[in-house]
Amino acid sequence: MEVYDDRDDVQETALSLRLNYDGGSSHLSTGDHPRPQAATPVEPSLTLVLPSMACSVKRENDGRISDEEEDGAARKKLRLTKEQSALLEDKFKEHATLNPKQKQALARQLNLRPRQVEVWFQNRRARTKLKKTEVECEFLRKCCETLREENRRLLQEIQELKSLDLQAPRYMHPPGGAAAGTFQTCPSCKNRDEGGSPAVAPKTRFFNPFAHSAAY
């Protein structure tokens, strides 16, 4: 069984009582709306919200845990104003992380709690990373398409060469036998026999996507 201080960050005052059947273990915790861990789901659960029983557990402001709002009123989820978002974006452009002093100053400037600023930067970094990953994914997808096309083209080239080969005069590797005169010596063997360097296969044209990348 778990008893939760169900205030979302600061402003929530409801007390949630949740009973989880988690195999017998029980513990007390505070924090936001509790969630079952993906690896160990704890269903079924019972959540009891008692708005009249505002839990006044106070937590450290600059810890990872929320502090408490003065009026103790049940809060709605905060929506940042355009001005707040714009300033946060500006600061994020300057630097994607904040030291505690910067965090405090920005929080004062925005009339927000430091924890809110911290969370905003965390989420903003996550969004940036997600976007970058999406761009990279799209780039790799295009590379894959290019390689597939190149592969198709090369296979076709092989087919064409094979069909040409069927029509071309028959070469043989001359053992010096009596019938040798009826065949022509293939150019590579001729070259070798005459002491020249062996014919070198043309370099394969391999497309390395990373060598052509401008994004990395």
Added chain:
DNA sequence: AGAGTCAAACAGCACT
């Protein structure tokens, strides 16, 4: 009204 999306807030883990 319900589905879908966005973003604020959180928990838990890893790292220093």
Added chain:
DNA sequence: AGTGCTGTTTGACTCT
């Protein structure tokens, strides 16, 4: 201990 990252939850909002 403090901080960042990742995954998740959930309230607010929009669209159909």
